[in-house]
Amino acid sequence: MKPRNSATTWKARASALLLALLAAPAAAQNLTVATGAPPTSVDPHFYNAAPNFALSMHIFDxxxxxxxxxxxxxxxxxxxxxxxxxxxxxxxxxxxxxxxxxxxxxxxxxxxxxxxxxxxxxxxxxxxxxxxxxxxxxxxxxxxxxxxxxxxxxxxxxxxxxxxxxxxxxxxxxTEDFNSGRAAIGTGPYRLASSIPGDRFELARNDSWFGQREPWSRVTYRVIANDTARTAALLSGDVDLIDQVPSTDLARLKRDPRVSIAEIQGLRLIFIAFDHSRTGSLPQVSDHEGRPLPVNPFMDVRVRRALNIAVNRDALVERVMEGAAAPAGQWMPPGTTTHAPEVPVPAFDVEGARRLLAEAGYPQGFRMTLFTPNDRYPNDARTAQAVAQMWTRIGVRTQVEALPWTSYSARSARQEFPARLAGWGSSTGEAGSFLISVIGTFDRAAQRGAANAARYSNPALDALTDRAATLLALEDRAAVLREAIRLASDDVAVVPLFNITNSWATRRGLVHQPRMDERTVAMGTRPAP
Known part of the structure; x- marks a missing residue:
């Protein structure tokens, strides 16, 4: 796992950013950003997803x-x-x-x-x-x-x-009024000038912003989902900054004198969630002859534990992510206040997984489909394919269906998937947001489980989450949150895979400040001193 940042590196970057701010030319300049994941709306309250949040940070405060x-x-x-x-x-x-x-x-x-x-x-x-x-x-x-x-x-x-x-x-x-620009009136450093959904957003500097004046008079925020095309756009000079640097290109770009790389340990967990919305048969889950299973196998914790320990996380990090991630057994990475060191990365155990499946009544396994986006997270579809091969090895024959993010997110929210690869960045820097939004029991009235498309529910976990929220002392709150992490891990609320290392690449002459929350913002990019 890469370190979050050495003190020397962080101080050097901070100094460089400060010097860049002081040296920023008065003449108008433009910046073109290429992001790998498309924002789905300009409405800052529509979708709690990093691409949407990053775009909204330019327009709204x-x-x-x-x-x-x-x-x-x-x-x-x-x-x-x-x-x-x-x-x-x-x-x-x-x-x-x-x-x-x-x-x-x-x-x-x-x-x-x-x-x-x-x-x-x-x-x-x-x-x-x-x-x-x-x-x-x-x-x-x-x-x-x-x-x-x-x-x-x-x-x-x-x-x-x-x-x-x-x-x-x-x-x-x-929300459509925000997308059209009619309601997209913010106080932020940029205002929305125009947009082509799924392609680009044109942002003009707000010279009345209360913060420090931005060096860019205009920002073009482009969507280039294809990894190869995004890297090519940077090297050709079509764009100035790209995010989600493809792991296949990272080593080469670090050696390229035309490019600067910025990296930081991220807060995003890539995980797999199983459907808990149905107790009976699930779509696209069957026995090996294609007959639907009479009950939802994922409601049995032994099945979830089997699939959890059948994943070789070291192999995922080494072969799929090419080192640009760290194996995970929980959603908070080491170094954060509510990381639970007593919850280890699950040991890879094929025979143990087969025994658990047999105990649960599936000695021959079963068949299933794992859904994944193919343009949202670094190597998302490749990760799903690798996990599918690992599960097939224990008798759970798994095929993968990869979808564009816009289609995937809408269908996921309707509980159409028996199992799905997903990601969550705990941007608050502590464990509570995942507990409330992702694995908290879905309850619209209580405003809990807003991102819990799997409809997992554990009342004991909800009680710990509620208790932690009322504790004034940081250490007391962290202790309860770590207890919740242990409970979620034991119950396999999700199958955690790895925490991503966030990376950006800029053309030489620019300095970019990497963010743990992975949001790509023009405000973090400055002319190099």
Whole structure:
């Protein structure tokens, strides 16, 4: 596993970025970014997915922002404090205006935190980040208070995921109104100039932004899903920055004098989730003669454990990811506050997997289909194919169906897949977001399980998650979260595969700051000094 960053490397990059900022030329410059995963909407509350979030960061701001190592710092909120055990007061930054010149106020904040649960057809809602808020109190134009039922120390961190949208522009508008630009009025460093869905977004600098002036007068945010084409676009000079550097190209690009590489240990876990929405037969799961199984085999923990230990994670990292990842037995990577060191990477054990299948009543195994995106995560379809071969070895004959991300995400949200390869980046920097959003029991009213397309449910796990959310002391909260990680691991809530190392490549002459949350933003790119 690559280190997160040595102190020397980090200081050098930080110094280079600072010098670049100071040396940034006054003349207008353009930047062209090529991302490997397509944002599916401009609406910042529609889909809690990294490509969407990255795009929204250019146009919209949040009360609390997070830096490249997911540390919180003031955004649209100048300060915040808990003025009572269940009341958080946020004081807003004065003088901030929307892209259309109207002032940003507490009324916009109240509207923005109320909106996420109301966005229809969201594949993965932002509602878990506002689930603790019982009432929003507008004190005055620049002061807002959030009332919670119980003490909720994580609220400022959670609000770091909620974009502020203009009430006057977004009220009564739909996600499509954001996509067309009619409602896409933010306070961010760039404004949306035009877009071609699935192809590119044109962003123009907001010269009235409250932050430090951006060096790029215009940013073209392109989607180039094909790895080879993305690398070729960089080398030909068609684009200035690419993300998701193909692992097959990484070593070569590091030697190329025309290119600079930026890397950091990422927070994203690649995992496999099994369907828990049905107890009876599952589509595309059958015996070896093609007859549907009478019951859902994934409801049996012995089957899940068998498939878990049948995966050779070292081989995945070495042969598929070519070293650009680290084997995982949980969703938080080592070095984060809530990583549980007592939960190891599962040992590869083919014979043990076969014994567990026999105990569960499947001595000959069965047949199934594993679904995966083919343009969302580095080597996603290749990873699924490798896992399918490992499962076939223990008698679970697995075929892979790979789909474009836009189709995959919509079908996954409708519980159409018996098993799926997916990813989750814990951008809050702690274990709670995965527990609430991905493996928390799906409950729309409680705003839990918004990204739990598999519909896994474990009430004991939910209870630990709720308990952790009320603990004020960081170490007390971390201890409960580590207990939850142990429980989720024992129950095989998901099959964790590996944590990705995030990488970007720029043309020589640019400096890019790598982010643990993998978001690709123009604000992290500067002319080299």
């Amino acid at each position: 949040r009360l609390v922002e997070r830096d490249a190592e997911v540390r919180a710092y003031p955004g649209l909120a100048a300060s915040w404090e808990a003025i009572a055990p269940t009341v958080w007061e946020f004081r807003l930054r004065p003088g901030v205006t929307w892209h259309d010149g109207r002032p940003f106020t507490s009324e916009d904040v109240a509207f923005s935190v109320a909106r996420p649960p109301l966005v229809p057809n969201s594949p993965a809602s932002f509602s878990p980040f506002v689930r603790a808020i019982q009432r929003t109190e507008v004190v005055d134009a620049l002061t807002v208070r959030f009332h919670t039922a119980l003490p909720h120390p994580l609220l400022p961190i959670e609000l770091g995921s909620i974009a502020m949208v203009a009430k006057h522009a977004a009220e009564g508008r739909t």
